[in-house]
Amino acid sequence: MSGSIAYAANLSVTPAGRIYAAVKPILWLAVGLFAVEVLVMAFEIRPYYLPRPSAIASGIMATPGAYLAGLWRTFLETALGFLAGSVFGVVMAVVFHRWLALKELFFPLFIVSQTIPVIAFGAVVVLWFGNTLFAKAVISFYISFLPVTVNTLLGFSSVDPRQVQLMRSFGARDGQILRRLYLPAALPQLFVALKLASSLALVGAIVGEWFGDTTGLGVLLLQAMYNENVVGIWATIVVSACLGMGLYSLVSFAERKIVFWGGEQ
């Protein structure tokens, strides 16, 4: 799915090639699903273990409204937490980069904060902020900022010191060096973290919903589990997977547009 655009760019010679490149992932997905369908029937696997893909599809189609509402809600929580986490992560990296003393003081705390299991932390967050969208976004934020900070710092440290000297010989101030050199140079590393953070943020949102809510993919998952609604569980997994892949492709798409030079330094 995420590769389709890259393929399209490579094979843009003929229109037919372009169309093939665009539908190729969908084609393979269809083939895969069909194979699972056939295997489930051939080996008579009980739906309790693995329902047929067609059954999952019709499960979703039976109540599309519930899944769409859940998808939208979880998307909002994830997006909010992800964006806040990314911005905070980059800002903290800049702060740590410019004031090394602050890094020595607070960076260990950052690491420690991540050793507290998000589940334990989630209960407190829900107590503080109630069963709101905001509470879930906070949990998403909490588990997504650290990789962003760590990778941005890594990107900063990959800057060639001779490059910094050159900028200084031009009379550049710290802020100019940060904006024109450090930040762009860290982009390739930053995007690695953003892709990771997008998946983590989704986990945070779903786990957050388990502490109590009325809509969302996490809620659907819990309900299906309590009712032993196997098709419902699988349907929610599929929808979550689509959301996760969608977010990931969005970030990869932005990466290809922004980091066009491919991280060569």
Added chain:
Amino acid sequence: MMERAMALTEEHLRGPAAGAMGLIDLLKPSKGRAVAQVPAKLETAEPTDAGKPLIELRNVSKTFGTVKALQDLEVSIRPGELVTVVGPSGCGKSTLFNILAGLEEPDPGNVLRHKGISSVASDLLGKVSFMPQRDLLLPWRNVIDNAILALEIEGMPRGEARKQAMAMLPEFGLAGFEAQYPNQLSGGMRQRVALMRTFLFKRDLMLLDEPFGALDALTRTMMQRWLLDVWQNHKRTVLFITHDVDEAIFLGDRVLVMTARPGRVKLEQAVDLPRPRKADIVTSPEFIALKKTLLEAIEEESMKSFQVAGY
């Protein structure tokens, strides 16, 4: 485009135009080409006096821990000169450059005069256009935006900076390449972009640290001839580090030979070859004689640095 290039060139010229300059003028150390260089952003734009050195170093030493990189170095460069520096590797050439670029402070007790005014090295930050060994182009900036980096830092609006750079492209053999990115360019072209960046940052003194060191021999000779053309058009004061004696003679008005570490100036050799210099000058008897003198001096120093390393 050509017109703009010419206009820009004339802006930097005071005194006779390069083309009209006679041989005598070229060989005379000053007068004709004394003024050389007036910075783009003029503070006080009065032309520097002909005889007065643009930059003068005396008793300059630099110690890193227990290693003495430079000792009692004396260098003075007159406006409009192209001075080349050769010496055995590790003789502190790059340290000298870092001091002149304002990036490194020499040990106390030195004299550093910039336009006759006593200064500390960090005063020179932003006053000298410095080109390090590697091109150090930013991969996310295209040719034009890499070239204007220094102008942007000075605070010139991008549009105006780009216009200046566009006018310079043909002279640097980069016409039509303004929108290319560094990873699409050959080594020689990348080096020319870096040189263009240095030229656009119009300062009294240009420091070039082995700019052609990484290029193949053929590209290198082309670039040397080209650099001389550009230098004669723009009349800049240049200090040029190289480890190639031919290059040092071919380009320089004077060649400074540095001693093995700790670096001092061992020999200061004037190069009285006529300008403009053609490629075949390297086979002339005068050139060969100069080369012999310089090679002997360098050889002696290289041996010394081997002996030091040996024990």
